[in-house]
Amino acid sequence: MDALPLPYRGRFGDIRPPALAGLPLPPAPMPPRRGGRPLKAWRYVGVYGPELMLCLAAVRIGPARQAFWAVWDRRAERLHERTVTGRGGVRIESGRAQVRDHGIEIDLALEESAGIEAVCRSGAAYAWTRKQGGVVARGGVRIDGVTHALVGHAVIDDTAAYYERHTHWRWSAGVGRAGDGRELAWNLVAGVNDPPERSERTIWVDGVAAEAGPCAFADDLSGVSIADGGSLRFRSEAVREHRRNLLLVRSSYRQPFGTFAGALPGGIELAEGYGVMEEHDVRW
Numbered sequence: 272m273d274a275l276p277l278p279y280r281g282r283f284g285d286i287r288p289p290a291l292a293g294l295p296l297p298p299a300p301m302p303p304r305r306g307g308r309p310l311k312a313w314r315y316v317g318v319y320g321p322e323l324m325l326c327l328a329a330v331r332i333g334p335a336r337q338a339f340w341a342v343w344d345r346r347a348e349r350l351h352e353r354t355v356t357g358r359g360g361v362r363i364e365s366g367r368a369q370v371r372d373h374g375i376e377i378d379l380a381l382e383e384s385a386g387i388e389a390v391c392r393s394g395a396a397y398a399w400t401r402k403q404g405g406v407v408a409r410g411g412v413r414i415d416g417v418t419h420a421l422v423g424h425a426v427i428d429d430t431a432a433y434y435e436r437h438t439h440w441r442w443s444a445g446v447g448r449a450g451d452g453r454e455l456a457w458n459l460v461a462g463v464n465d466p467p468e469r470s471e472r473t474i475w476v477d478g479v480a481a482e483a484g485p486c487a488f489a490d491d492l493s494g495v496s497i498a499d500g501g502s503l504r505f506r507s508e509a510v511r512e513h514r515r516n517l518l519l520v521r522s523s524y525r526q527p528f529g530t531f532a533g534a535l536p537g538g539i540e541l542a543e544g545y546g547v548m549e550e551h552d553v554r555w
Contacts, residue, residue, distance in 0.1 A: 275397075280469035280482065283388040283401050296390065296399050297431060305396050305433045309333035311555065312431040316368045318379065318408045319446050319545035320423040322346055324528045325377065325412065326547070327370055329363050332520065332555055340370045340377070342412060343509045343528040350509040350528075351375055351414065368408075379410035381425060387480050389471040391464045398432030400464055404456030404475040405446060426456060426546070437554050438463060441488040443495050443503070445531055445546020449539050453477050457535065457546075459486045459495055459503075474535050483536060492527060492548040503533040503541070505548050522553040 276290045287296070295301045303310050315328040327340040338361035341352035353359070353373055360372030370377040386403035406425040411418050426444040440462030447455045456475040464471040465485065472483040484499030496502040507527035515522045531544030 277397060278389060278391040278464075278466045278469040280387065280389045280471075283386045285385075291390070294390070294397070297401070297429070301399070301431050303333065308394075308396050308433040308435070309555075310431060311434055313428070314363050315428040315430075316363060316379075316381065316408075316425055317427075317444055317547060318421065318423045318425045319444075319528075319547070320421075321543070321545065323412055323419060323421060323423075324545060324547075326526075327361050327363065327368055327377065329358065329361055339511075339513075340372065340375070341511050341528075342375060342377070342414065344414060345508065350511075352511055354513055374415050376413035377410070379408045379421065379425075381427070382407040382409075383427065384478075386427070386429075387471070387473050389464050389469065391466060391470065393433055393463070394435040396433035396435075398434060398464055399430070400432070400471050401429040402458045402471055402473055403427040404444075404458055404473060404480070405454055405478055424454070424456060426458060428458070432463075434463065434555070439552045440550075441486075441492070441495075442549040442551075443486075443488070443505075443546065444549075445503075445544050447531060447544030447546075448542050449476075450542045453539070455535065455539065455541065455544070457483070457503075459483060459497065461486045461488055476535075476537075476539065481536075488548075488550075492525070492550060494533070495548070497536055500536040500538070501534045503531045503535070503544070506530050506532075507548070520553070520555045522551070522555070524551045524553075525549065 313330040317326040339354040424446040510527040526549040
């Protein structure tokens with residue numbers, strides 16, 4: 272690992288540095304274990320907007336599988352959510368995200384792009400992640416027999432990592448619009464994949480990606496400040512929380528949906544912003 276040029280950041284699909292050639296990275300499969308650490312991998316799709324906000328994910332921790340979904344209906348002020356062992360009713364593949372479970376049906380077409388990938392150290396091992404922001408999502412959400420048409424913007428997180436036994440991060444993903452009408456999206460993090468440079472931290476302005484500086488999150492997730500300028504204030508509306516205390520996995524997870532105000536680096540003031548904050552403290 273010491274000889275590898277990490278961290279690395281680039282456009283997914285571009286030619287990587289030759290020194291990374293021997294490191295298993297997507298789209299090739301990554302081994303189920305490295306240095307005694309099990310692979311943790313997931314695909315998360317979050318679609319955030321003024322009427323509906325939703326997320327769904329398929330997760331792998333070693334041989335175990337888990338899936339979750341949530342829909343925050345802002346008009347009805349009602350949160351629908353479920354977390355299941357196994358794949359459940361969640362189906363996520365390239366360009367498509369679907370849920371059919373407990374009275375909720377989600378069927379979305381995703382206009383995906385190459386995205387930004389980052390490969391960072393994680394203890395004696397490494398973590399790979401690919402982020403896409405401002406992805407157009409089209410389809411429908413059916414809640415208790417009522418179908419809601421949805422055209423919105425998503426943040427997509429693909430991760431495959433040999434994270435350390437104790438991992439703790441804070442994260443924010445969102446979409447919005449600047450005062451001058453430009454489309455915005457962001458992926459901000461502290462705790463994982465966050466070296467000072469060549470991190471996963473990314474801001475998209477009209478689809479153009481740029482790395483953001485290191486971030487500092489409020490302990491209560493009420494805001495996040497960015498070292499190279501900008502600060503977002505967050506107003507929580509509905510909270511997903513999940514705690515597990517098993518023999519090998521102990522996890523405390525909190526992800527509120529809500530709205531954002533403030534500015535991104537470059538003095539880009541938000542006219543509107545929707546998305547999530549997250550804190551995850553896990554031993555796995």
